[in-house]
Amino acid sequence: MLSFKPVELSDKPLLQPFLYKHQKLLCNWSFPNMILWHDAYLPYYTLVDNILLVAAMKDKPIYGFPIGEGDIQSAINVLIEHTKKHNHVLTLAFLTEEMKETLESLFPNRFNFEEDRGTFDYIYNVSDLLHLKGKKYQSKRNHINQFKKKYNYTYHPLTVKDIPECLEMQSQWYDENECSTDSCSLELENCAVKRGLGFFGQMDMKGGVLRVNNKIIAFTLGQALNKDVFEVNIEKAFKDYHGAYTMINQLFVEAEMQNYQYVNREEDLGIPSIRKAKLSYYPTIILKKYKATLK
Template structure:
């Protein structure tokens, strides 16, 4: 994900190259003084994506707010993407083990073409090189999210099971 080499990632590279041509951009780490910008973008993302009408997004919003407000004490790391001096995306996560870095949240302004591909690319290039894998976590049963995650050609997809205690 840090290099996006090969034909299978051509469309990702196209999005990134278009983004680079269209915008003056910068990628910076999430720090306490930038949290409010992330919260603003998350709220705007929710408005654009009708969060109030989708199951589970209320819990996701609470989790994102909590994580951003306790970013350092939770041991999270992440980044913000600016285009023409405006925040257009942010992402964060943390190590799962010695080989795998987990991406917990990734949000972008859906009106900015290439913002998702660019934040993903930049983040992959800013985590320590000691990580072999990036775990983009589950798709929550959302078809568009599943399609987006599969477009990165995952090496492994873990099955999810639900167990119920009958006692």
Template sequence: MDPLEFKPILPSSREEVTSFTLQSHSRICDLAFANLFGWAVKYETCYAIADDTLFIRFTSPARSHPAYLIPIMRGGGCVDASLDRLKNEAELGNYPLVIMGITPRCREHLEWVLPGAFTFLEDEGNADYIYLRERLVSLSGKSLQSKRNHVNKFEKLYPNYSYEPMTKANSAECLAVEQEWLRQHGTEEGEDKEQEVIQRLFDHFDELGLSGGILRVDGRVVAFTLGSPINEMTFGVHIEKADRDYEGSYTMINKLFASTIPEQYVYVNREEDLGLEGLRKAKLSYKPETILPKIVAVLRHDPDKEN
């Protein structure tokens, strides 16, 4: 079997890659093209297409060899033939096969296809928080009363607020908010890369099909957010930053941006909590429709080679 021919993720790759991902049933944030391109600065993300299947490879700082996202066959679904392709890649490179981004349903399929072949690893910090778009807009129900209160208080405290769509032209102002966010929170491991990712997304805003929103108070940017489609029913929010000195700014930018997301997107994926308690509490406070685990599968052995 010939090795896969991987090439780097570039803005010009968008149409080719999204012809698979937008049709996929998978709602994981990793498959948003903007994430694939943006985080390529950290993970050296590459892709290959073979047998009408999209393969995505990256290198994590946590390991010395490549890993792969679960392959995406055109039209969606977990695929059996692609496993042979990935096993061949690992054998040629003499490294263990690691497949990431596996949902519980896909895990069941892998266990059925290759019983006992994989060790499955799950980290709740990597799970995606998925919400109903309509609820993020309306904030309806008793469980979201506190969010409605935050919006009302913001409107009362800052009557001169305004909201506008993000464009490449006004995105530069948002970097100042990012710097303020880092000042308030402190710089942690990996946040230098996040700044690089944000700049990368801004530089290619239109090419990546991004949309975003900017919240101003008295003309000053106090919050911004950025997102893009994951599949035909799920929209991803990749970046959201706000100045906490403006009370309710996070809730306000969340609601206003959600109201601009086209109605075809029933779900909004607001990504992982990264195991950070404060972030987890914030994401839970919006009452997610689903917390979607993303499981890692490590091939323990090749059943075809057993005696």
């Protein structure tokens, strides 16, 4: 019988090395994401024969594809029995194309698959975001040049001393944007940002702060997904400072990501403005994801 427990910060020594070893490009079940978005998804986990099983227990339970080097087929069978016992249909979320093909091979005609466009990850070559070369990035270079000419700015790595001011900035940012998008998703994001800042000193996250006249006008947080991929979890800027998002993006890449091949800037949640912004940086990979439901 499976016994799931909530993902907590104290689970970091167990879960983070495991996930670092076995994750490729997918970011949904990274340890920082499960901690930051705890209130939105209520992440749970259990270990079965060197396989990590993860689940989001908010509302209807959904499960992740088994993580690890053990018997995937056996692990999924255990999940099937577990969900039957608890009277709900097994739903696996955030499946990559590779996971989908494995599932179809192990369980032919047992699952219905649905493409989940709003959850696709946007993955970029670090060198592209660092150098912004070529005609396609001309507008980004223009934003940066205009920002540098207009503002007296400084950038430095985020430290715990910056947290209170970042929290103050986030509160102001939330008030300014509260009516601009879905209020529920914005509130959940607000909680995630506050958790990220609140736990910053207790996690292996990196961050950056952009100041104008010594005032924080942008900040960002992220962490290595594995040895090849860096994940950006949070990026905030005041829109009144033209080019601030472009600046914090490039400066963070320059400061923290030059030893990685890719940067995963996560999904667009189906929000048109976010999708447009992420596409404007010309991702190397748009990582498709699927939802699978047992027939």
